[in-house]
Amino acid sequence: MELSVLKQLESLTTIEKQQKNRQIFSDDIPPTAIDLQESKEFNVPVLNDYFFRNHAIYVSKHNRFAPYPMHTHQFFEMNYMLQGNANETVNGDRVHLSQGDLLLLDIGSEHSIDALGENDILINVLFRDRNISLDFLNQIQSQQSVLYDFMINHLRKEKTEKRYMVFRSGMHDIRTSLERIIEEYFRPRPFSDTIIQAELTVLIAELIRGNEPTIDDPSPAQKLAVKLLNDIHKHYRDLSLEDLANKYAYNKNYLGNLFSKEVGKTFSEALTQERLINARRLIQNTKKPISEICLEVGISNKSFFYHKYHDLFGNTPKDDRQHTNGYISPSHTNPPLTIL
Template identity: 50%
Template structure:
């Protein structure tokens, strides 16, 4: 049995791993006949919703006197289709897990993380003895799939474009999967959360909450969205140009981009506006303003220095555009953010 989770030279606490691998009473029974044994008390299931949805719907029973609930998924029997009234993270600590989420089959490998929004439906095939799936439930209604997408969108003109693009009509966007096996930082955060919870250390609730904020921020930073639309030549060009804007917004010009990709400047300008809905220059200004907003609300740098840092030379132009975009002046925006911290 492989029981070491190495990250940045640190092995996960062996005591915790031993606890997680040890069979509990439900697992012992499920290993005998591989039939699912109901583990939830009746008051953990929303009977009205379950009857309506024709599946088990788990409610907020788990959050008595706490905002976060962590458990090991019981092995040796398939878990039936169900949904939640809260946000759930499935983290594959060891081994693999086969799931069906909203009718789509997927496999979680060691180190993968699945984020399930309220209402997402999923079932889990039987786990083997060497499979450890950790469930993290939290009821912070301010954190959801749309929250993650909006955070990513606010920092990237390419993601803003892709997220606004139509998706398949039958595809629900209430879950995200993160292939984080090679991300040591995510592994380290998850190990710390698991150790804090199962070792019941002093102040563990407060520490876990802090780690979850760090986890969510790191997931947003690494979040990638695939282009759902057919990759014709024109769309691929626009996606490439938006990516160039995200990376080189300080010095980018339409002339430079047209020359790089071998297109006439006027043709590229018209194509970009038709596909994106806004002129090239407006998207560049949008990117500069969002970067300025990040610096204004997260640092104490002088506004004049920030204006220069994002590649804008005209201060009056910046102040007007910033107010038009955020409906607030830069210094007021900074003060408002400090009040909300």
């Protein structure tokens, strides 16, 4: 972090001076920033998109020295602990943030923030685009492999959706992108907007890559299903159910039924999906002929390939090649997942 920007953030704002003297919350939110109808419905203040005003994001320092009351918002929010510590209540849970931690708050999450001290710097990053949400991050991640798809769908079914997520300070790449955004926002220079947009794309990609879903206390059948999905992820080109039955010493029909029950799709469907996911990656990131890509991922029937590709992605291979989206086209495959 640039020293000049850090000094700027450490200096007291007018609101902070008031809160430091009175030790009570001073509301700096104008009435036009509150959605009155939704606030009445949810019985807490609901912040609207007032802050953006022709900007894709809004970045601010959270005012120190007084607790911030419970509220919710119509946009995706990140709370980044640039310095010090903070305690929040998010959807009824207590969340502690240490320096370098990042809290993602989904649209509609309710949270309050305990009073910050002199040395605590909490940065708020708000996103105007309502398509960005935790579901969006999970959706993009699930498109990387059938293994991710299974893990994320399992978490949705088995766990209460907290609608928030915490990344701890070990994620160096996430911190680097965030601090670059903060520097460019608070010390604008030529091309700052362009750099911020570029870093936002990198940040979203890093968040997706850094969110590895796991299953707590998995059953033996779930453990076996994850092993099978890992095999599909690594050997999709020429793998068969018979190969896996021999590898794990199970009857082929029994293994196929177990797979279908745990994963929610047949082995053949999962294998085809994995092949299509990798075909899409090659289509978006290489100039190889599509007919060559079909064979490379293990699909010899071209009509079958085109039909299943459109069913899965909603686009033709040609459309995806022409309109490649940098958000969802990583240039390498994800590593295998493990259960903790």
